[in-house]
Amino acid sequence: MRLSELQVGDKAEVTGLEVEGSVRRRLLDMGLISGTRFKVLRVAPLGDPVEIFFKGMYLSLRKSEAEGVLVSKQGRIGDSLPMGRQLYRRRKQGGVL
Amino acid sequence: MTQLTEITVALAGNPNCGKSSLFNALTGSHQKVGNFSGVTIEKYEGYVDFKGYRIRFVDLPGTYSLTAYSPEELVTRHYLAMEHPDIVVNVIEGPNLERNLLLTTQLMEMEVELLVALNMYDEVEAQGMEIDVKQLQQLLGCHIIPTSAKARQGLDRLLDHIVRVYSGEIQIRKNKLAFRPEIEDAVKAVQAEIRHEPALDGRKYRWMALKLLENDREIYREVHQSPVWLKIERILQQAMETTGKLYQADPEILITEDRHALIRGAMEECVRMPEARKRSLTDYIDAVVLNRIIGLPVFFGVVWLIFHMTFTLGTPLMDALDQLFTSIALWVSPLLTNEMLRSVIVDGVIAGVGGVLVFLPNIILLFIGLSFLEASGYMARAAFVVDKVMHRFGLHGKSFIPMITGFGCSIPAIMATRTLKSPSDRLATIMIIPFMSCGAKLPVYVLLAGAFFPPAVAANVMFGIYMLGVLLGLLTALLLKSTILEKESEPFVMELPPYRWPTLSSVLFQSRVKAMMYLRKAGTVILLAVLLIWTASNFPKSAAIERDLALETARIEATVLDEEAKALELTAVENRASAAQLEYSMAGRTGKLIEPVIRPLGFDWRIGIALVTGLAAKEVVVSTMGTIYSLGDVDEEDTELKNILKHDPAFDQATALSLMVFVLLYIPCVAAIGVMKKEVGSWRPVLLYSSYALTVAWVFSFITYNVARLIL
Numbered sequence: 001m002r003l004s005e006l007q008v009g010d011k012a013e014v015t016g017l018e019v020e021g022s023v024r025r026r027l028l029d030m031g032l033i034s035g036t037r038f039k040v041l042r043v044a045p046l047g048d049p050v051e052i053f054f055k056g057m058y059l060s061l062r063k064s065e066a067e068g069v070l071v072s073k074q075g076r077i078g079d080s081l082p083m084g085r086q087l088y089r090r091r092k093q094g095g096v097l
Numbered sequence: 098m099t100q101l102t103e104i105t106v107a108l109a110g111n112p113n114c115g116k117s118s119l120f121n122a123l124t125g126s127h128q129k130v131g132n133f134s135g136v137t138i139e140k141y142e143g144y145v146d147f148k149g150y151r152i153r154f155v156d157l158p159g160t161y162s163l164t165a166y167s168p169e170e171l172v173t174r175h176y177l178a179m180e181h182p183d184i185v186v187n188v189i190e191g192p193n194l195e196r197n198l199l200l201t202t203q204l205m206e207m208e209v210e211l212l213v214a215l216n217m218y219d220e221v222e223a224q225g226m227e228i229d230v231k232q233l234q235q236l237l238g239c240h241i242i243p244t245s246a247k248a249r250q251g252l253d254r255l256l257d258h259i260v261r262v263y264s265g266e267i268q269i270r271k272n273k274l275a276f277r278p279e280i281e282d283a284v285k286a287v288q289a290e291i292r293h294e295p296a297l298d299g300r301k302y303r304w305m306a307l308k309l310l311e312n313d314r315e316i317y318r319e320v321h322q323s324p325v326w327l328k329i330e331r332i333l334q335q336a337m338e339t340t341g342k343l344y345q346a347d348p349e350i351l352i353t354e355d356r357h358a359l360i361r362g363a364m365e366e367c368v369r370m371p372e373a374r375k376r377s378l379t380d381y382i383d384a385v386v387l388n389r390i391i392g393l394p395v396f397f398g399v400v401w402l403i404f405h406m407t408f409t410l411g412t413p414l415m416d417a418l419d420q421l422f423t424s425i426a427l428w429v430s431p432l433l434t435n436e437m438l439r440s441v442i443v444d445g446v447i448a449g450v451g452g453v454l455v456f457l458p459n460i461i462l463l464f465i466g467l468s469f470l471e472a473s474g475y476m477a478r479a480a481f482v483v484d485k486v487m488h489r490f491g492l493h494g495k496s497f498i499p500m501i502t503g504f505g506c507s508i509p510a511i512m513a514t515r516t517l518k519s520p521s522d523r524l525a526t527i528m529i530i531p532f533m534s535c536g537a538k539l540p541v542y543v544l545l546a547g548a549f550f551p552p553a554v555a556a557n558v559m560f561g562i563y564m565l566g567v568l569l570g571l572l573t574a575l576l577l578k579s580t581i582l583e584k585e586s587e588p589f590v591m592e593l594p595p596y597r598w599p600t601l602s603s604v605l606f607q608s609r610v611k612a613m614m615y616l617r618k619a620g621t622v623i624l625l626a627v628l629l630i631w632t633a634s635n636f637p638k639s640a641a642i643e644r645d646l647a648l649e650t651a652r653i654e655a656t657v658l659d660e661e662a663k664a665l666e667l668t669a670v671e672n673r674a675s676a677a678q679l680e681y682s683m684a685g686r687t688g689k690l691i692e693p694v695i696r697p698l699g700f701d702w703r704i705g706i707a708l709v710t711g712l713a714a715k716e717v718v719v720s721t722m723g724t725i726y727s728l729g730d731v732d733e734e735d736t737e738l739k740n741i742l743k744h745d746p747a748f749d750q751a752t753a754l755s756l757m758v759f760v761l762l763y764i765p766c767v768a769a770i771g772v773m774k775k776e777v778g779s780w781r782p783v784l785l786y787s788s789y790a791l792t793v794a795w796v797f798s799f800i801t802y803n804v805a806r807l808i809l
Contacts, residue, residue, distance in 0.1 A: 017350070022166045023588040028353040029162035030590060031196055042383075045392035046485035049589055056193045058379065058593040060481045062488070065590055 003052070003061075003069035006040045012071040013037045019068030030059055032069060101151040104263045105180075109173060109204060110188035111197050112159035113474070113594035115216045117141075118246035118603050119188055120156045123256070130610050133158075133172045139515075139610070147256045150263070155182065161196075163203040165315040167518055167587075174315075177207055178301065184259055185209040191221035191243070192595070194228065194368060198360040201237065205274055206304050211239040212262060214255055218243035225371035233367040238272025247600055276355045280348055283310055283336035290325045290332070297323070310336060310348040379474075379595040386478060396482045399475065400501050403466040407459055408505045408536065414458035422451030445631045449624050456508050456768065460615055463502060463509040464608035467516075470498075472599030476516065477591055484589060490571045491578030493517055493587055496526040500570070503533030504563075507769040511776055512611055519587035525577045527773060528786050531765040532570035534563050537715035541760045544719050548739040549753040558754070566761050569793065615772070626767035630713040634684040634706075634721075642681060646674040679721075684709050698759060698798040699752040708759070714766045751805035755798045762794035 006012055014036045017024055031054065032038075038054035049062045110116040121128075124143025131140045141156040157176060158169035165171055177185065187204050189197040194215075204211055215221075221228060221243075234241045240258055244251035261267045275281065287306035291297055297305070297320070308316040310333065320326055336348050344351060386395050426443045433439040470476045480494030487494050495516050502510035510530045517523040534542075542562060546555035649670045657663045679685050688705030695705055703722070711718035722738065742748050764770065764787050774783045 016346075023590065025162075025164050025166050025349075026588050026590040028350065029164065029199065030592070031199070031357060033350070033354050033357055042387055043389070044387070044481050044485065045389050046482075048485045048488075049481060051387070051481065051593060055195050057196050058383075058595070060477075060589070060591050060593055062484070062589040065588055 001071050001073060003040075003066040003071050004050075004063045006071065006073065008040050008042055010073060011037065011039045012073045014069060015072050016070040017068055018070055019065070023065055023068065027061075027065070027069065031055055031057070032059075037074075101146060101149060104150050104152045104184065104259060105155065105182045106152055106259055107155045107157055107176060107180075107182040107185045108188055109157045109177070109185055109200065110159060110216075111161055111190060111193075111200060112592070113597075114159065114188050114190035114193075114197060115246050116156060116159060116188040117606075118600050119214065119216055119244065119252075120154060121600070121602050121606060122246045122249055122252055124154055128606075130613070133176070138168060138172050145256065148260050150260050152256060152259055160200065161592075162199060163207070164311070165313050168520065169518065171315065174207075177204075177209055183210065183263055184212055186212045186214050186255070186259070188214045188216050191215050191217040191228070192224055192226065194221075195360060195364050198237075198363065199356060202274055202356045202359060205237065205239070205272070206307055208301055208304065210262065212255070212258055213237070213239055213241040214251075215241050215243045217245060217247075219245040219248050219250065227369040229367040233363060234269070236272065236363045236367065238270060240267070240269055274356070274359060276352060279336065279339050279343065280310065280351060280355065283332055283339075283348065286332045287329050290329050291320070294320075294323045294325045307352065309333060311352055312349055377595065382596050383478070383593070386475070387481065392482050396479055399470070399479065400498065403463070403470070403498075404501060404505060406466055407463040407502070407509070411459040411462045411505075412536075415455050418455045418458065419451065422447055422454070425451075440635060444635070445628050449628050449631065456506065456615070457612060459506050460509045460512070461608045461612050463505075463513065464611045465604060467498070467513055468604045468607035469599055471516065472597070472603060474594040474596045477593045480591065481593060488589070490574045492525060492574050493519070493522045493589070496522060496574075499526055499530060500533060503530040503535060505536055507531050507533075507535050507765050508615070508772045509611075511769065511772050512615065514776065517587070521578075521583040522587055524777060524782060525574045525582055527776060528577060528782075528789075529570035529574050531769060531790065532566045532573065532762065534566045534761055535715070535765070537766065538760055540716045540719050542757055544722075544739065545742075545753040545757050548742045549748075549750045558757070562757050562761055565758065565797070569762065569797070573789075573793075614775075626713070626771065630684070630710060630767070632683070633687070634679060634682050634710055636682060639678060639681040642674055642677045646670065649674075679706060694795075697802070698795065699749075699755045699802045700759075701747050703747075704752075704756060708763070711760065712764065712767055714768070715760060718760060750809045751802050754805045755802035758801045759794050759798040762790060762797060764790050 001012075003012070003014075014032050014034055016034055017027055017032070019027065036054055038052045041051045041053050041058070043050050044060075049060045050066055051058060051060045053059070108116055108120055120141060120143065124145050127145065128141060128143035131142065132138065133140045138158050142153065143156075144151055144153045146152075155176070157173045160167070160170045160173050163170055163174050165174070176182070185204060187201050189201065201211075201213060215228070215230065230241050230243060240262065242251055242255045242258055244255055246252075258267070276284070284303060284306045287309055288302045291300075291302045291305055305316050305320070309320065309329065320329065333348075340346060340348055340351055346354075386392065388395075426447045429447065430439055430443050433442060467476075470479070476495070476498070479498060482494070483497045484494030487496050496514075498516075499510045499513040502513055507530050510533070511527050514523050514526045514530075517526060542559045546558045550558055650667060653663060653666050653670065657666055680688075684706050685702075687709050688702040688707075691705045691709075692700075692702040695708075700708075707718045707721040710721045719738075722742075742753075765773075770783060770787070773786070774780060777783060
């Protein structure tokens, strides 16, 4: 599934990036790496771009850029799953840290 | 007084981390603004004297990361790697510690002497967030000082730490960021190769190796010429294969992931977030401001407000300045007996300086508004709201506000494009701003539409002219983006920073900087050009015309007895003489010279003159026409000029429309050209733009003229 296919209110986790060059770099720098959990907050009044929220940051991106972000949908609106902690747990289990 | 020892400190941090406020709070009034070499990114420098040292701060542009993709990142990197500041202070937005730490890890990789200012610490405490500063300090291997620029807390402690770190009084065990073994192996191997290259002597080997693994373009450009590149390339290839097999990812991603993993770990160990995240102020404001239904109305309301503040408040000030210069001219002219000298000083210098200065109120007001929007966090939201439309024309959401500002005046609008990060977006926006019909073009429309159309139609004609400008501007952007300019604009991955009340000092500072920039750089170009146009419309002087004028005057003085009639006739004679003089001058000759070119548009040489002098400022078109028609000084409300135009056989509705279109589209005033040159950095694009604008103006006037003649 791709970020661009999510609905407003959905929570999801990044599973990978399918873009190249500067867009990919920007997404990585903003923290959209595998394991980041975010919530889709809203779509702009004209239908593009979208706004997501994770790790205390409000981030907006065009649908064309959101298409390059692979996600897996987990949780629903209002559930108590913490956002953005999956990566840390996985690393801890894997023993890389 | 003895010379103070200087410590150079670079301030680095994310956008919106409060870096500029901290810079202002630290340096007070000892600031100067320049540019980083080769780019139009402002470089703020300031100093403060502290405990026998002069601490010189350089405020680097805000960046999220240190890759080589944006000019800001390149400038920051270049400064850190090449200028070797004594200490780098990494300013961190406390409430968003986690995201801000990414830059910190990259600064650690650059092996600079690092100090962290944990800014907005008062907000951290207010939110109930707990940060174990000591622990974090040990993990990162650098001193961390909680500060708050707004509340002026921790500033002295920061200065004290700078001095003590500089003098070696306090030290901390540096920590090296360790990546996963596969990456570390590759880094070590590449590092060993770089060491063999004498051309790279003294550089930061580990950092370069890491950057090469991240496919960094700049470092690649530096290294790939070297003989060691062959070996390095093989190592990189191998690393790619290994990581691909193990993790199904390339080193670039893994390096970033490891940085985030370290940050994640640090966050887990040192930071306790409040139990439940409350809906913040930002959430509440955005629920309204970015709402699907009222988001756009709110946006237009804000734009309207800024526009009105700038021009409704600015116009009286502008008029007052104009008045001031007129009175100075009136006061000075009787003092100068030499006619020639008087003309130079009054019509040339005073009018010229006045012409530059009148724009100041608008510039200052607009930038007070814009820096408020930028610092409060709304600017990014504005871009978010309109991006879809702008993107369709190859522009960025952020292009909208400069574009709208262009309806008031192109000069502040062109300067406002600095919020655009990608050079190609910025250039495209600058080039379409003059198509937005500015305030100075309005008098021309009022005169022509008023003279040739009944009031009800005149308003529609004017609206049509404005719309034509917008349409052609957007199409121009599309054309530029699909031909000469890089199509790929700045990726729209943009933070919407939390709303904050901006500090007054930083808002005022920004507008002061813009005002100074305008005066210093553009002022010289503009003044020169105004003087040039003045010379062109006054020289050469015809002795014959002056002799005739003297003869006529003498004749009237002698023959006409009635005082009132005498005065009237004298003015008429003088006006005729200045019309003849203008025709004889260089501007007049240019008008005649270009007549064959503008004939197909319905213009004769007189309009040609007005177009030439209109380069000084668009409203001059009206006053020049007054002079040409021997009416002396007139403005657009002058009924006599309207009547004369209406009855002039060379003028009809088609000509009027054609002239309005031409004035809308042809080259903007010299002031705007001066600022444009300053902002794009070279003449080439400006000349290119000018010839494009002239062509477009000619073509559309031609079409307008001929279509209008068929229909009307």
